Amino acid sequence: xxxxxxxxxxxxxxxxxxxxxxxxxxxxxxxxxxxxxxxxxxxxxxxxxxxxxxxxxxxxxxxxxxxxxxxxxxxxxxxxxxxxxxxxxxxxxxxxxxxxxxxxxxxxxxxxxxxxxxxxxxxxxxxxxxxxxxxxxxxxxxxxxxxxxxxxxxxxxxxxxxxxxxxxxxxxxxxxxxxxxxxxxxxxxxxxxxxxxxxxxxxxxxxxxxxxxxxxxxxxxxxxxxxxxxxxxxxxxxxxxxxxxxxxxxxxxxxxxxxxxxxxxxxxxxxxxxxxxxxxxxxxxxxxxxxxxxxxxxxxxxxxxxxxxxxxxxxxxxxxxxxxxxxxxxxxxxxxxxxxxxxxxxxxxxxxxxxxxxxxxxxxxxxxxxxxxxxxxxxxxxxxxxxxxxxxxxxxxxxxxxxxxxxxxxxxxxxxxxxxxxxxxxxxxxxxxxxxxxxxxxxxxxxxxxxxxxxxxxxxxxxxxxxxxxxxxxxxxxxxxxxxxxxxxxxx
Ligand SMILES: Cc1ncc(COP(=O)(O)O)c(C=O)c1O
Numbered sequence: 001x002x003x004x005x006x007x008x009x010x011x012x013x014x015x016x017x018x019x020x021x022x023x024x025x026x027x028x029x030x031x032x033x034x035x036x037x038x039x040x041x042x043x044x045x046x047x048x049x050x051x052x053x054x055x056x057x058x059x060x061x062x063x064x065x066x067x068x069x070x071x072x073x074x075x076x077x078x079x080x081x082x083x084x085x086x087x088x089x090x091x092x093x094x095x096x097x098x099x100x101x102x103x104x105x106x107x108x109x110x111x112x113x114x115x116x117x118x119x120x121x122x123x124x125x126x127x128x129x130x131x132x133x134x135x136x137x138x139x140x141x142x143x144x145x146x147x148x149x150x151x152x153x154x155x156x157x158x159x160x161x162x163x164x165x166x167x168x169x170x171x172x173x174x175x176x177x178x179x180x181x182x183x184x185x186x187x188x189x190x191x192x193x194x195x196x197x198x199x200x201x202x203x204x205x206x207x208x209x210x211x212x213x214x215x216x217x218x219x220x221x222x223x224x225x226x227x228x229x230x231x232x233x234x235x236x237x238x239x240x241x242x243x244x245x246x247x248x249x250x251x252x253x254x255x256x257x258x259x260x261x262x263x264x265x266x267x268x269x270x271x272x273x274x275x276x277x278x279x280x281x282x283x284x285x286x287x288x289x290x291x292x293x294x295x296x297x298x299x300x301x302x303x304x305x306x307x308x309x310x311x312x313x314x315x316x317x318x319x320x321x322x323x324x325x326x327x328x329x330x331x332x333x334x335x336x337x338x339x340x341x342x343x344x345x346x347x348x349x350x351x352x353x354x355x356x357x358x359x360x361x362x363x364x365x366x367x368x369x370x371x372x373x374x375x376x377x378x379x380x381x382x383x384x385x386x387x388x389x390x391x392x393x394x395x396x397x398x399x400x401x402x403x404x405x406x407x408x409x410x411x412x413x414x415x416x417x418x419x420x421x422x423x424x425x426x427x428x429x430x431x432x433x434x435x436x437x438x439x440x441x442x443x444x445x446x447x448x449x450x451x452x453x454x455x456x457x458x459x460x461x462x463x464x465x466x467x468x469x470x471x472x473x474x475x476x477x478x479x480x481x482x483x484x485x486x487x488x489x490x491x492x
Pocket of ligand 1: 119181182183184185208210252257285287314315316317322326327
């Protein structure tokens with residue numbers, strides 16, 4: 001166990017969580033390897049001067065998240081599943097988008113790793129009981145859900161999605177909606193229907209790594225336009241579209257991944273105007289549109305569009321769970337028919353059982369209730385993230401201040417020691433997403449994407465404090481100063 005355990009009785013963080021976090025730190029750093037024995041509840045309670053219930057709660061939390069395992073009569077041990085410093089493909093000299101994406105997905109499951117790399121909701125917040133009730137209901141109609149669904153999507157689910165879309169100012173009939181296997185599949189269908197290998201696609205820089213990976217796989221060429229806090233810089237967009245034929249502009253206007261930026265209403269109107277003048281589609285990825293913390297998100301590009309220039313996509317991956325693989329898109333009519341045909345060719349359609357379950361959950365109002373519950377929790381996590389960055393990063397580091405979504409984008413000074421900051425953090429058992437994979441045309445400036453949705457506040461604090469320590473150490477090495485002593489800062 002940690003040589004010294006720090007307990008701060010005045011902190012907001014409950015004591016059992018403080019204790020659990022310090023065990024995680026020990027395990028992730030390798031100081032407590034798989035199989036190491038934890039002290040007995042009685043012993044640790046007496047040593048720390050806390051109740052046995054506090055220790056039991058700490059151990060219960062560690063056990064439920066897979067860090068430790070208990071065997072009756074033998075004791076409590078670090079889980080045999082814990083792998084410290086596994087060989088991540090993305091930790092090699094060239095971290096490709098595919099390697100980074102593959103690792104991010106695996107890190108979410110890896111024991112002994114704490115990840116702020118994935119822009120995912122916290123599985124602990126999933127409304128399991130309500131959702132499972134809806135799943136159980138399908139048993140009564142097992143014959144009906146046993147077959148294939150229409151390729152466009154279950155009509156009942158499309159009715160519910162049309163209803164939900166009104167919250168985003170989108171007024172469509174169920175017929176206009178195409179259910180997809182997440183936004184990812186919608187984007188793949190668009191890449192196939194709107195472009196040919198060698199074509200140019202415009203995107204924000206930085207943008208969602210999965211999109212860049214996807215279109216490169218289709219042989220398309222992404223070209224980036226810079227972003228400022230109000231959205232894509234329009235002069236740069238115009239320069240590109242005047243110079244060459246682009247097939248579409250992929251944009252995440254609302255709480256963008258990875259920056260968290262939200263495009264201003266004026267910029268949205270100007271972008272629509274530009275798309276009209278030069279005749280290109282805007283592909284609006286609204287995945288984070290309903291994750292607004294401070295004020296309602298601005299109107300979608302789709303709802304402002306008068307000329308069928310916008311194709312709209314979203315899914316339940318950032319609000320319910322990515323594993324559902326259920327999303328939806330709206331496209332102008334002739335294109336929609338082509339997309340349904342491509343969808344049919346791809347996989348015939350999404351699982352009917354899950355579509356009906358989700359439709360029942362939406363019909364009962366489960367989704368809106370869930371959002372009302374999780375938004376304040378995620379807002380607090382955003383706040384803790386920004387406060388901790390403020391107190392733990394050197395002043396040369398900058399970051400975005402998202403008003404929604406799950407991502408924050410950090411920019412470090414271009415100092416050689418910071419170029420491998422991603423790998424340095426991995427060595428300490430913390431995963432962030434390395435910034436270069438989000439850039440259509442990578443440069444040397446070190447960036448990290450930090451996602452704050454999937455960890456509780458005390459874990460976020462600890463991770464950001466550790467990151468701050470690594471940054472200071474690396475900057476000291478670069479400037480020839482002695483590296484500051486590593487201080488395993490107690491929870492604050
Ligand atoms: C902007 C953006 N679009 C699409 C996706 C993938 O979404 P889905 O799970 O719906 O395929 C992500 C996932 O992180 C994302 O951030």
